[in-house]
Amino acid sequence: MSESSHPHAGQEPPALARLEEITAASGFGMPSDRLTGTLLATLAASIPDGRLLELGTGTGLATSWLLHGMDATAHLTSIDNDAAMQAIAHAALGADPRVHFVTADGADYLHTASATGERFDVIFADTWPGKYTALDTALALLAPGALYVVDDMLPQPNWPPGHAAKVAALRQTLAARTDLIVASLDWSTGIIVATKRHAG
Numbered sequence: 001m002s003e004s005s006h007p008h009a010g011q012e013p014p015a016l017a018r019l020e021e022i023t024a025a026s027g028f029g030m031p032s033d034r035l036t037g038t039l040l041a042t043l044a045a046s047i048p049d050g051r052l053l054e055l056g057t058g059t060g061l062a063t064s065w066l067l068h069g070m071d072a073t074a075h076l077t078s079i080d081n082d083a084a085m086q087a088i089a090h091a092a093l094g095a096d097p098r099v100h101f102v103t104a105d106g107a108d109y110l111h112t113a114s115a116t117g118e119r120f121d122v123i124f125a126d127t128w129p130g131k132y133t134a135l136d137t138a139l140a141l142l143a144p145g146a147l148y149v150v151d152d153m154l155p156q157p158n159w160p161p162g163h164a165a166k167v168a169a170l171r172q173t174l175a176a177r178t179d180l181i182v183a184s185l186d187w188s189t190g191i192i193v194a195t196k197r198h199a200g
Contacts, residue, residue, distance in 0.1 A: 012037070013064035015092045022088055023059040029158050030058060032126060035188035036151045037065030043122060043147055043193070044069030053113075053120045053141070054078040055106045056127030060089025066124065067096055074098060079109045080127070107134040110141065119143040125150050132166055135173065139180070142196040148180070154190030 012034070023031050032040075044052060044066050052070065057063055057080035066076055076099045080086040083103045090101050102109060106129025114137050121143055125131040130138035131150050142148055153167055171192070174182050180194040 011041075013041075013068040015064050016061070019059060019061055019064055019088070019092050022092075023061060026059060026085070026088065028059050028085055030126075032058070032062035032065070032151065033188055036191065037062060039188070039191060039193075040065045040124060040149065041069030043149065044074065045071070047074070047121045047147075050074040050121040051119070051143075052076040052122040053124070055110075055123070055125045055130040055138070056080055057086045057089050057101060058082075058126070059085050060093050062124060062126060063089050063093055063099065066122075067093060067099060070098055072098070076100070077102060079104055079106050081105050106130055107137075110134045110137045113141055119146070121146045123148050126152075132170060135170070139177070139196070144196055144198040146196045148192075148194040148196070150192050152189045153184070153192055154186060156189060 040062055044050065048071050050070065052066055052074065054063055054066060054076060057078040063078050070076065078099060079102050081104060086101055086103055093099055094101060106127055110130060118141055120141050123130065123138055123142060125138060139148060153171065155164065171184065174180060174192060174194055179197050181197060182192060182194045185191040185193065
């Protein structure tokens, strides 16, 4: 679909088209799609002065959407253990003072953030840590009323053998938690949006 015929043409991040070209050329096989991006931008825009965490920078496609929705005082921390892929995102988006890129293992970052009492208003978990591993640690970093978002909950061609069972287990785990309100959306690549309940 051409940029001009896309239903969100004119609303996408300025760096998106170029990032999509670079991502395709890089061979990166796990990019976030535009529908997921529009949702991320919308959610980010709903939280003024928000603190956002992205687990899995990749080449920065979802990062660009989060930044597109954030206000001037919001801050995004984006984590990835692949320095080469994250460098693509940094080159395109690193001049924006609202984003801080960290090259690290996602689980290690989550445990450090937990130990220092960090809290986030949005967590987008697009890699294994915070999604299939260290899930409880990630959810504990949500502020009251904060949003937890995961994608790729519908079957994807790049799923390895046995992955469907992990997705089903994650769905069940999130649905069973009493501290979350969970919406499961069979849309885009399959999205779950959960909100951390306020105490009391």
